[in-house]
Each structure stands twice: as C-alpha cells, then as structure tokens.
Amino acid sequence: MLLPVSTWPDIESWLKRSKTIVVPIGSMEQHGPNGFIGTDALCPEIIARHAESLAPDDMLVGPTFSVGCAQHHLGFPGTITLRPSTMIAAMADWTESLMRHGFERIYWLNGHGGNIATIEAAFSEIHARRSFDLRGADNRPGLKLKRRDWWDFKSVMTLCNQLYPVGHGSHATASEVSVTYYGYPDHTRTDVEMSPKIAPNGKISDAVQYRRDFPDGRIGSDPTQSSVEDGEKIVGAAAKAVLEEVRRFSA
Amino acid sequence: MLLPVSTWPDIESWLKRSKTIVVPIGSMEQHGPNGFIGTDALCPEIIARHAESLAPDDMLVGPTFSVGCAQHHLGFPGTITLRPSTMIAAMADWTESLMRHGFERIYWLNGHGGNIATIEAAFSEIHARRSFDLRGADNRPGLKLKRRDWWDFKSVMTLCNQLYPVGHGSHATASEVSVTYYGYPDHTRTDVEMSPKIAPNGKISDAVQYRRDFPDGRIGSDPTQSSVEDGEKIVGAAAKAVLEEVRRFSA
Amino acid sequence: MLLPVSTWPDIESWLKRSKTIVVPIGSMEQHGPNGFIGTDALCPEIIARHAESLAPDDMLVGPTFSVGCAQHHLGFPGTITLRPSTMIAAMADWTESLMRHGFERIYWLNGHGGNIATIEAAFSEIHARRSFDLRGADNRPGLKLKRRDWWDFKSVMTLCNQLYPVGHGSHATASEVSVTYYGYPDHTRTDVEMSPKIAPNGKISDAVQYRRDFPDGRIGSDPTQSSVEDGEKIVGAAAKAVLEEVRRFSA
Amino acid sequence: MLLPVSTWPDIESWLKRSKTIVVPIGSMEQHGPNGFIGTDALCPEIIARHAESLAPDDMLVGPTFSVGCAQHHLGFPGTITLRPSTMIAAMADWTESLMRHGFERIYWLNGHGGNIATIEAAFSEIHARRSFDLRGADNRPGLKLKRRDWWDFKSVMTLCNQLYPVGHGSHATASEVSVTYYGYPDHTRTDVEMSPKIAPNGKISDAVQYRRDFPDGRIGSDPTQSSVEDGEKIVGAAAKAVLEEVRRFSA
Amino acid sequence: MLLPVSTWPDIESWLKRSKTIVVPIGSMEQHGPNGFIGTDALCPEIIARHAESLAPDDMLVGPTFSVGCAQHHLGFPGTITLRPSTMIAAMADWTESLMRHGFERIYWLNGHGGNIATIEAAFSEIHARRSFDLRGADNRPGLKLKRRDWWDFKSVMTLCNQLYPVGHGSHATASEVSVTYYGYPDHTRTDVEMSPKIAPNGKISDAVQYRRDFPDGRIGSDPTQSSVEDGEKIVGAAAKAVLEEVRRFSA
Amino acid sequence: MLLPVSTWPDIESWLKRSKTIVVPIGSMEQHGPNGFIGTDALCPEIIARHAESLAPDDMLVGPTFSVGCAQHHLGFPGTITLRPSTMIAAMADWTESLMRHGFERIYWLNGHGGNIATIEAAFSEIHARRSFDLRGADNRPGLKLKRRDWWDFKSVMTLCNQLYPVGHGSHATASEVSVTYYGYPDHTRTDVEMSPKIAPNGKISDAVQYRRDFPDGRIGSDPTQSSVEDGEKIVGAAAKAVLEEVRRFSA
C-alpha cells in the first residue's frame, strides 16, 4: 500500500494487521554532470515502490522525506538542504505523528550517505524523549526505528560490483544514476562527457571546499556507464532485499 | 524544467535567464473516505508539473514540500504533520539554499488551507533575518516570496462552482479529489458511500475535537461527485493560471 | 475585570463563573507621520478596556501582548519586532500559563494585520501539543483559541467607510489613528502635512523594500482625517461588537 | 518622550541627540491578597513615566516588557509567565530591533526579582552574538545593556525602611503595593485582612512548593500598610534616582 | 563517592540512602597572565573532591560541568563558551537525567561569577516544566536545585581577606589562582610579571570591550601573590564549608 | 600543552605555530558491574594526555567534552545524557569559540560509540553555517573537523584482539575498562562477579528496552579480564597512534 494515495480507512485497516511503515528518505543535491539532483530521494522511492508492487499487502510505503543533509553540495546550483537540527525536528514530528496512530516500527529506507549521521542522531533524540520519561515506562507502546541504506545489501553490492568493476564511486555513483534512469527513462542523459573519466576521491567539509576539490560534483565515479537496463537489475535486487528485511522487521 | 530530474548544470543555465522557482507545498492528511492522504501535496504537484509541461522553458518546478501543518487531522490514521515551528525552520532552510544559488523569487504553490498561516509566518521569519541585518542593506540580492493557493484563481473557482454547485465543501472537497483522481487514475475509489451525503461544517481546533465533530473527516463536501474527467478540466484551468502568474512574477 | 489591576483571589473567583479571558495583542511599529508607534497595541487595548467598562462582570481583560510581528517596519526608527518563532513561543507560554489556572477560552483581540499569520500558526503549535499526546485524549480540559481583528466587525467596517470614504487605507489607517487619538487625546498631532495626501499601495517584503516603496510609512491612507471624535465612535462600535462576541464565545 | 505614543519621525529626531532608551520590564504574577497581578510591570512603568514627565527631553521610555519569569507563582490564578529561554529570545529580538535604529544604550528598569537572572543571561546571550563574530570587531557600534531594579537605589531603600520598618517583606512588599496604588488609586483594596499579619519567609522552587509554603502568596510582608500617599513618595524618590542614573548612563 | 569513577551499582546503593549529588560547575576562560584557563572549573572540582575525601560516605560528586558562560573573555585565546541558551538546555538535560534515577537535590558548586545568572535562569527553566504541568502536581518527586559559589562562605572570604588584604580582585583573583596551584603544583607560574601590579576595575559587556579595557585579562587583582600553600588553606576552608552545607541540604 | 592548565598567553603562542587542537569527547554512562560511569570520557582523556606527555610541543589538548549521547543507558543510575540537539548546540559553541581564536583544525578524540552519529551531525551543522553564507566564501579561514574513535586504529584493535580474543565485547568492553583502570588504579574493582560471564549481544533503542535486554549493562563483553597492565599497553598504543595522526592532520 502507498500511503499518499491511500485513504485513512485504508490505514486504519492496515494498522489492524501491522504496525510497520517504510519511509523513503533522501536528499536534493547535485549528482554530477549526468545525475539528477533528486537522485538520493528518487532511488529509495523507486525501490520501495517497486518492493510494494511485488507484495502490496505486506508493505506500506509512506511519503518520501526528500530533502536531507546536503550542505556540502550547496556550491552547486539546485541543491537544497536542511540543517541537521531542522532534520531532527522534522523526523521527530513525522515519528510522533505515526506513533499517534499506533505505528511502532518505522523503517527508513535511506538514499544518501550524508543523511546517515543525522538520521541516527534523530533516532537518539526521539528515543531520549521516552527514556527521560518518569511515567509509565513499562506500560507504553514499543518503538523500533531502523535505517537501511538501499545499497547496503550484500546482493545489491555484489551486483553493483559486477556491473561497475571500475568507477562505481562514492558520489554520483554509476549505480544510483542507473536506478534513477530506470525510474525516469525519459530523462536519461546519454551524451554527457566527463573529464577525468573517473572523478577524484577525497574528504568533505563545506560547500566551498567541496566544489573546489570536486569541480563537477562527482566523487570517485564514472556514471557515463549508467543505463536504464542496469537500473532495472539493481532495483529488482534491492526491492527483493528490502521486502525480505521489512518482513523480518515486522515480525 | 523539473528540478528533481535535472542536473546541476541545467540549473546553472536556468539561473542565467531566470531567478524564479515554483515549489509545490502541501500536506499529508486524511481526506475523507475516498480522498487520498496525500491530496494536498499531490494537487499542487500535479498542477505545477502540468503547467511546466506546457512551457518547459518558462517554469522551473522544485521538489514538493509534502508534509505541512495537519495537527488537527491526527485523529485519523495516516496523517503526518510538522509543528509550525518545525515547518518555519524547514522552509527557511529551503529558502536559504535557493538564495545561495541566486534564486530571488520563490513561488510556493500551496495545496492546503491549514498551511496558509504558517507559510506566511515563515515568510516573515525569513524576511526578518534580512530586516535585522545592519550590513549592506541596500546592496544585497532581492527576495520575493509568494504563496498561491491553487484553487484561488478566479477561473478555477468558477469552474469548481460549475462542476459542483452543491457539496464542493471546504475539506476533502470534490475538486481536490478530482485533481488527484486525474493524477492517479488507477487509484480512484468509485464505490465509497458517505453519510450524510454532504458533510457538516464547523470550527477546527485540535485532533480530538476534529474527529469528534467530523467523524469521517470531510467538512462540508460531497466528494462522491469527483471524477478523472473533472480533474482534467480543473488541472487544465489551474495550470494555465499558474503559468500566467509565474510569468508575471518572474518579470 | 482587568487582570493587571486585579488580585489573584479576584481571578480565582472569576474562574468559578467563567473560563474565558480576552487578550489584546498588537505591535510596536511605525504608523506614518502622525500615528503612534504603539497604535496596533493601543487600539485593541483601548477597545477591550472600553468593552470591559460596559460590563465589568462579563469580561476579563488580560495584559496586552504589545510587541508582535513587524520586521517589515524596521526601516523606521522606533519599530520593535519579535521573530515569528519567538512570538509563537511566547504565545504558547501565555496560553499554558492560563490553562494552568483553568482558562479554556482565550479570545485574542488583535490590532495588527501583520500578526494574523503568526497568531494562527501559534494556535496550531499550541493545539499540536495536545493533538500529539497519546494520553488521556478524551479526558482533558477543552481549549478554544480565537483571534478577532478589531476592525473586522460589520458594524465597525461600515462606520469606518462612512467616516473615511476616501483614504482609509491599509496601514496607518485613518480609523486606527482616530482610535488612539481618542485614547490619548493629549498626544494628537493635528498639524502634520503629508505628501501625497493619500499614500501609495503595494506589496510588502522586508524592511529595506518597505521603506523604499512607502517612504513615510503609510499604505493607502490619509490619516490627516483622524480625530478624537471619530475615535470615540469607532471605539464605541468596536467595544459593543467585542462584548457581544465574547459573550457568545463564553457561552 | 514615550515611544508608544510617539511617531517614527519623533524617534528619528531623538536618535540625533541620544542613543539611549529606558525599557520598563516586569512580570504578571500574584501579589498576595491586596496586590495587583500586574504589580511588577506597573511599578517600573509608573516610575519611568513619572521620571519622563520631569524631563521629557532627557528620557525616552519604551513599551513595557510586561510578562517575565514567574513560574513559581503559577499556583495562583492570573499569573502568566515566560520560560527563561523564551524571555531571552524575546529580549534579544527587542534589542536587535533597537540596535537596527542606532540605539546603543538600553536601560532596563526592572520590577521583579525573579527576572534578574534571566535578564542578565539575556544580556550575555546578546553580547555573545557580537563576541563570536569574526568580522569587523573593532568597527561596529557599541552596545551597553544595563539592568536596574527600581527599589535598589539608596534613597528608595532608605525611604521604604522609614515607611515600613516592620513587614516590608520580599514579595508583595508594602512599598510595591503602594506604588501601584498611587498609579491606580481607583483600584486600591483597603479592607483586605491577612493572617498572619506578616507573611512567612522561605525558599522558592516551583509552583506547587510555593503555594504550599506561602498560602496567600506573600513572602515576609504586611502590605496592609500600603497607601496612595506612600506610593507618591516612593515614586518621587525612585523617579528622581532613575532620571539621574539615566543621564549618567547616556553621557 | 566520585560518580565518574564509580559503577552504576554504586550509585544504585547511594540512592538508597541519599537523593543528593554535588555537581562542580565552572568555565574555561582566560585568567590573566599566570592563571589557568580552566581555573573556574578546576576550583570547584578540587574543592568538591577534597570535601569528598574527608567524608566519602556523605558526599557524591558528579562530573564537572566545565564550560560555562564566558563570551566576554573570547578576546583572549583559549576561552571556550556556551551561549546561555545552550547552557540552560545542557543543565536541563543533566538535571532530567539525574531526576530519572531518583535524585531530588542537586547542589551546583559554582566557580564562575559569569555563570550565576544563567545557572539561576536554568533552575527557573527546569522548575517551569514542572510548574506548567497540569497532571499529578501533588504526587510527584521533589526537586531542590541549589547554587553555591565556592568563595561565598564566610570562612572562605575571611581567609582570603587575611591572605590578600590588597589585590584580591574580582577576576583572576589571588585566591582562585592559589587554589589551582594547590591542585596542579607542577603547573605553577612563579615568574610572571604584571603591569600594573593591581589590575584595573570596570564594567563588562562583550569580548572586544573586555580586551580593550582589561588588556591582560585580570580585573582588580594581583595574582602574583598566589601560592600552593595559600591554596591548601583555602581548599581546606572551602571543603569544610561545602561538606557542612551539603549535609544540611541533604537532611 | 594542556589547555585547562595553560594560560592565555600560552595559547596565543601556540597559535603562532599551529592551528590544531585535540578535544577528548565522551559520555557519562553505566559501564556494567565493574566499569566506571565515566569510562567513555576518561579513556580519550587519558590517551590524549598520555600522547601530549610524549610530545608536549606537538599537541594541544583541550578540556574534555564529558557528557554525550547516552539516553539508552538512562535505565542505570548515574548515567547523564544530553539530547542530540543539545549536544549539537554545545559542540557548535565550542567550535565557534575556538574559531574565534584562529583554530582551524579540531580533532575530536571520541570515546563513545553512541556519540558518533551526533558528532558527525554537529560537524554538518557547523559546516552548514558556512556553506549557506553568501559573503566572502573564498576569503575566509579554513575549518577541518575530524572525529577519531580511540579504539579505531589498526594497532589498537590488533592489541585488543590479542589481549581479549574472547569477550572483548561492544559495551563495557574489556579494553576500555583496562584503560580506565590504568588511569585510576586506586579505583579498580577486582572481585566483581558477572553472570553470564560474557554478556549477550543485541539491538539498542531506548532506556527501558536496554535495561530489559542487558540487565547488568554490558553488551557482549567479559570485563573481568581487565587490568591495569593491559590498560598501560592499550594507552601506549593508542597514544602513539593519536600523536601520529594529529601530526598528519596538522600538517
């Protein structure tokens, strides 16, 4: 079930048989010369929806938390970021909303490495409210918060290594660009030249430093390799892995 | 141009000829027995993207700010809300990000009445940072922030009144349900019965009061009248009006 | 009863027969060449106190929330503003204080258009705390928060249109200046010349833009028409309307 | 000059000869059986305005910051408080507003012991913004923030000791009640009995403890001694002292 | 008992016989030419630990809150400060943590005059959370928060006056430097010349003003008089006074 | 050099040859039946100070940030935590203070796994302030923020595996207890029995869940193996690794 196109009675029914929801979470930031600015939000959204299509009765997908922590990409036009403190507040509001309805297990399917720390900090902020509480400690609903980076399944990583033994990279990766090309085949960019073919690697601090050290935005990648066909394979593998994990998480 | 599926060089080019961006902004909240929870986010998104399709070179559409102020709907499962203070912080971060790149005119196409106050408060918060500043007051970039509720064009209101002379309502309206049915025709709900046919009217305070006074979530509406066909007409009218207004706003 | 000059036993007695309080809320901002900086705080204070004098047993008037959202007036000396986020926090503290005593109906009599959005956002922030709460949802005290702009009664608007068919305006209006002249007759300014006689109209963003577009601070008004006599009439009409509405609100 | 009933050109003129403003700051809290809830806000307001009346060209009085830190009085109906963190934010906004116009010396005339710590913390918060700033440290406008408790002048304390050698007290004091009776002679309470005649002394923590230990709200005082005549003397002494100090502060 | 080198079962046992904890709180800020930057944190830590060594079963010493409010010292390298609002948040978190375990009496042994206001504001912020609470007001655990400045015992002040009849001063005092020399004898600075011998006195606002008016950081002091031997005496006197007061506070 | 026992002229001198500072950062939380509550703060402090003792001219050690993110340990008496949002604010204040003096490279030597996410989120928050800034982007001082977990050097991990091939664990580890025993040999606990000998492994959410699943506080460890002798070896290895890395970081 997809929450944004469901009705509230649908969700009321869902909660009678499950307390789990999957929330894609990403970022809106530059992804090099041929990657979409929305890549990190679109990838988990595409994968989660594909997983849902395989087993609509087993998975509820919430709206995508589409703008995350991308301050280091602000040197590139189009990037939109939250401050980590804002993101923590927003994730806490989402979570409290879901808890209000009886959800007890929230699976955040993440598409952005730069979100990892802040997502975990938000989990800690949310749990802290409960941990400080003197009242009813033993008598309250449970809460499990889990983050999964979509690329961080063994099956997915193996596949990506096979597809891109060279130039997979760590930002604007060949695999994530393929996933979005599969999701938005009308928007593929097939004729973009990049130099050097494989982007440099390095450290990240703020926006000025990032653009200076990574002038076209990529880190370590050659996304000219990306294709709709590869994307289809990756989405298939990731969706299968997500579905299995969500089933275990819900059990 | 659609920012999430564009590249940063695309946006760099855009900024050479325009400083304007359109940002759909909505809510994730119950919309009665046959309306989608995402209605208020989907409507401005559908309309903005349709407008963009009519004149891709004249309009840049950003990502949708999809969760807004919906605390009063928390009595209905599936609703997700931000606190107004969180929403102000998030809108300020989005705006500062866009200003960093040189955007000076942000047109927020709103889909939710409950967002109006907080959007305007956020504008005031953002302008206040500039108004307090002692330095360079006369020498800085301009900033125009504009909110437009998609239904608040004369052409759109006239059309809605024609289509739904009775039971248009003020929440879970016949028109907004039609817009989302047009956008997601596979998800229409055609056999939902509602009683009373036209929902009651009244005041809103918090979630407990809302669900008590409006037990199926609607206010004043009969959205069993909604259809894909109506949605198409409304989207056409609204997209045209938005496109014209954005052109004036950018001039 | 006027809370600031009452004792706590007075309020304890009041709460035995009413759960309602009226709070004047305004702003401290320039009001053109002959209007007081305190106009928007003084108007609702004068009107509320006049209403109270008509029926002291039926109306409790709290202290005036006298500094509001006026960032756009910061280009004119004397203006003092809160950020919207500060105003929301302060209004929430006032409200929680009043709820602690058993007040359940707070009627904010507003004197400033620029406050409207933030007052409504504050209401939403306050209600959200209750809406998120999992505990005792059905068993708690009620809370009604209402905003009324003092000029926004039919009787008042009709009177103002009669008194000032031309040049009533929208900032530093003829009517609000008259109200304050009635309240503070020793401070009237009768010999101030203005040019143009009727100030221009236009949009508002931040302080630099405002002072550039409205060089003497007025918008659309000719407050040289203002007088103590007019003020007396307007205060009478507004106080009567407020008193009636507060009685209904309390019922 | 009184800012709330002045115009912006008045303040523009003032700033040509002075960078100083006096801001009365108080609290809205119970003051025992015969003291007004607004006592702590009214006292500095009455004194500051009296001082201004003695030398209107030498003193500019701003609006009264009338709700302060009174959480410990919340056990008594009518008390309204800000959290200290809210008060710091609000005082910072007031100060930044005044600095925007060129004020460099702000004299806060305080009427409430419970405000002292938070006022000083707010000063530190405000100065910290400047102290952290890497830019233009030596080239910016000055800023002096001063707190003066109205009772803390030698002349005032001597007078109060003469008037009330016994039972002056530390909350709902004989002197502060007299000051407000002088300011609002129509609201004096002359027939209120209190038992014990002199209230107990003790420590303060939160609202429950306070009401338990000080059941009628007074601490150490016998305000049945208060009178309009005493108030007139105290206001005279305090206003004189304030005026002298403000002149030195402005020099 | 020293909390940082105790185990949780130790604290569980402690709480069976006492609900009191002593928390040293200080600052990290310049202390003139021969005083340590950590002086204000080290002094209460040294004294508290010495007191604990005299009666380990009667006193539990928590970790030192070592960075406080020192914005005015930022003109001198090495100073680290919190904003007051951050310090309030951190003190509230510490206190809520301790309350979670059953501590009801927290004795903050303070080493920095600049912390006083913010510590008291933090107390008020913490108590306010309880004072606002509508539920269970009479049925909850107690909470006493006490601040004691280590130098503010009669015995300690008398001793300091005897040791340093001239040039004790108010910042980088002869006594506090002696206390730290006693605590860290290997780090004493015996050959630092200062000019003038006794530093000037004056007002404090922000970092630029402070360094301009007090060029070597001292205020009113001649800490060339400081010695390990003096420190031993002062620590002895202060530790004795703290121990006695903590026993009374716990009773 | 150790900042807390240095003078400001010492730090002024240091800054002429280095822009680097090492800040130990830890937590105050239960560490099982024989581990100190301060373990995670003491370990990086002990190691940093040992490293400094090896090359005092090459390393400046700041005060220890001793209370971190430990909400999940609040079920065990003695634990003190910050909320992640508070910790971010405090780390930002520390960093801004250090930047004010000219520090450009801050090396946070971390002792607590639960801090990792929030430290990284704080880095992002701090960099974001710079990334958003429109002014002087290319002309400002640099800023490098680095986190190093003290156990996460190859040499240290190899040693720990040799010392504790079984039962090293992940909370209240054999190695961290040894490090603190080396630092505080008078406080070792040699006769504590634990059952089971090796604690269970599992997931962590909030304080209630943690204490239920890990009843004596340990995770996966057998710290009865810990000893002063082992601690000496580990500190030696870690200090050497830190010193080398800090030299590279400063270069």
Ligand code: NI
């Ligand atoms: Ni990516």
Ligand code: NI
């Ligand atoms: Ni809607």
Ligand code: NI
């Ligand atoms: Ni007005």
Ligand code: NI
């Ligand atoms: Ni008082």
Ligand code: NI
């Ligand atoms: Ni000191």
Ligand code: NI
């Ligand atoms: Ni540990």
